[in-house]
Amino acid sequence: MSDTPAHLLIVDDDERIRELLKRYLVKQGFMVTAARDAAQARRLLSGLAFDLIVLDVMMPGEDGVALTQWLRGAMATPVILLTARGEAKDRITGFEAGADDYIAKPFEPRELVLRINAILRRAPRPEAGADAPQMLMLGRLRYEIETGELRDGQEPVRLTQTESALMRILAARHGQVVSREALVDQLGRDRGLGGEIAQERAVDVQITRLRRKIELDPRRPRYLQTVRGEGYMLTAG
Missing domain, CATH: 3.40.50.2300 (Response regulator)
Structure with a gap:
């Protein structure tokens, strides 16, 4: 189980x-x-x-x-x-x-x-991953969970290394809130990202940049949501 x-x-x-x-x-x-x-x-x-x-x-x-x-x-x-x-x-x-x-x-x-x-x-639950989606639909965009690729139709959407890391973390827990502290911890362990993201405020900045690439209106995000007092959550739809 x-x-x-x-x-x-x-x-x-x-x-x-x-x-x-x-x-x-x-x-x-x-x-x-x-x-x-x-x-x-x-x-x-x-x-x-x-x-x-x-x-x-x-x-x-x-x-x-x-x-x-x-x-x-x-x-x-x-x-x-x-x-x-x-x-x-x-x-x-x-x-x-x-x-x-x-x-x-x-x-x-x-x-x-x-x-x-x-x-x-x-109703026994399926084995982990058995029915897990292989992609997340973010409006017109498609995020391939296995490869980490974000596409607009057939065209790839270019992400920075930090943005790619954020998408991997949030997509792995889509529909769940990920705290700023958890993002700082996980990004900080990802080699090559450097010390610039070692603070929660820097994570907020990276989230804002990522929203510009996945949201129709970044000021009113639909897919990459802020959960007040808790952190961030990626939702498909």
Whole structure:
């Protein structure tokens, strides 16, 4: 069995609930990525593999039931539906769509953890790397994980040595926050990078330069995100 924590996707249009669930589940030992709606969830799922999805039913646009139906046609990842509707007919609708479990709001976070663990025990996780994506799609750009190449269509995007090292580190942990301290440590061990990146501020500068190459609007990054007080996270989509 893998020692890597299970990676969960939380999909809920309520920012407060998203953040509360994310913080609680991280404290319980899970890796957690959050999406605000079905569209963002689809983008994340196109580049990341998750062990389980916790999905709100009542969202604007595509609702949770419709997204669950799409998921069942695309992958076998377990789904837990969250909803304020607790009537039997609503639970039946969720299960018919392909959900593995159904929890009515309000609920105790501990109950959610117990149900997550029960489902994960019934659905053994694949061996590490078995379903891992071989590339990450960053909008129009494609990052080849094995070779470390970044391409815009067929054209390579030139990266400096430090930018290449940053991409390798962040891509290896895509969907997870990497702290500035961890980046300083890993970059500092990479021969040839020199002492210029041995400080957190220098890492911030390198992140800014890398954003200019992968973001349509570097001032409002979509793929290389700052997680306030924690570090940086690379997300596909």
